[in-house]
Amino acid sequence: MPLVTTDRILAERRVAAAFNVIQLEHAEAIVAGAESAASPVVLQISENAAKYHGALAPIALASRRIAETANIDVALHLDHAESEALVREALRLGFTSVMFDAATSPYDENVSRTAQMVAEAHEHGAWVEAELGEIGGKDGAHAPGVRTDPDEAVAFVEATGVDALAVAVGSSHAMTSRDAALDLDLIASLREAVPVPLVLHGSSGVADADIRRAIDAGMRKINVSTHLNSIMTAAVRDALASNERLVDPRKYLAPGRDAVAREVTRLCEVIS
Template sequence: MPLTTTGELVTRAAARRSAVASFNVITLEHVEAVVAGAESADAPVVLQVSENAVKFRHGRLLPLARAAVAAAERATVPVALHLDHVRSDTLLRQAPDAGFGSVMYDASRLPYADNLAATRAAVDWAHSQGLWIEAELGEIGGKDGRSAPDAHAPGARTDPDQARAFVAGSGVDALAVAVGTTHAMTTRTATLDHALLARLAAALDVPLVLHGSSGLPDRELAAAVAGGIAKVNVGTALNIALTGAIREFLTAHPEAVDSRGYLTVGREAMARAVTGIIEALGAVPAPS
């Protein structure tokens, strides 16, 4: 079906007190697995390409983006394309022509005033191009291989009053909030600050986004949605599934040299992970 937009999916999910699952993709196998997993769950989905993934692909956005668009257009559920954790203004400006309907602009590493100013400038440009834009406030941590801070340490979490001012001053369409998750977790042991999430949901009139969701067990994922999260970002869980399946295959078949054998089981494992996460969120089925 035609490519949809993240804004449409998130707005619909927020209105229904549901959430759309958004998966970071690195290879064509990731793309195919996310679409297959969403189709199995009969739910809409967002394909996310991060700035780090673009760097891995020698700084070239278009090859993976074109593959993602082609897969989305052949999917039986609505699929959107989102550019994630963008710090480079050059990359930001490539988004519309590459088929992206949304961008997460990440200036969260900067002091508050600088984050606000940079995000406001990005929002003004993005909106002029018809892009839906997400930003981050707080310290979710764990990106770029750096050790993550204590997700519950004072100052790491998103302050509701500051978040209200940030949204009003920046004009963002959605806000990623720090409520206890960390990027790149390989164990599902994270817990959310549900009281803070409730305060943020009450304070803000834009959809809330949860990053670092691979570290949450199913019950916490469901509770996040019940608490007001409308977009749930997942990346590491797919890589765990992919790597684990390939490792098991190659251990059982040390003579294997045809990459199609181990990539097939890896892709299937990622698709199962996608379906499981969507079902844990209680995602609303795709519209007929």
């Protein structure tokens, strides 16, 4: 099927499930898991993942091909891109949505850079996500205790024209425990004030029940990365521990891929 934009998914469902791709097995697992759940899905590739592969194109083109052969709607999203050049490359490669992250820049610079990327992405028909400050865990403005101010969020959306806004409400990137405490009242206030969909980053650290509560309060895109990596790593460790003579990567990566697919199916049911 052709790639879709994230807003197309949100037009059909109240919330979009978004999972990060690090290697080919992730993309295969995410699409397979979403297909089992009969759920549309957002495949996300971060700037850090592109750096790991030495360039964006190899993992992006492979992920795009997997997405285009899926029997569900799939959006291909560039996650946490701090480089305008990378955003432009993603648009050339056919990404249907991008997150431009100028959150560590001074506010006025964040606004001007983001507005420019919004204009360019919209010319390509792409959907744009941004944020006011870094979500916790990235050594930047949004330490776990920082919260997005609704008035500032409204002003930022109006000034930039973004299609979605990542907000700081208590989650933090790269958490391996699922005990983050979300500010549900703040989410509800942001939902009432901000005219575009709200995005929850750091959802790996949020328990299933709280993900549901966040969606009910107004979150419309839920990003998951580290949790899937934990699932994959545990399955790979088990496979290697079961046979010390195992050397064929397919023999231990396949169980990891299968475990991720099962968890994506389960999470697609949570994120609904």
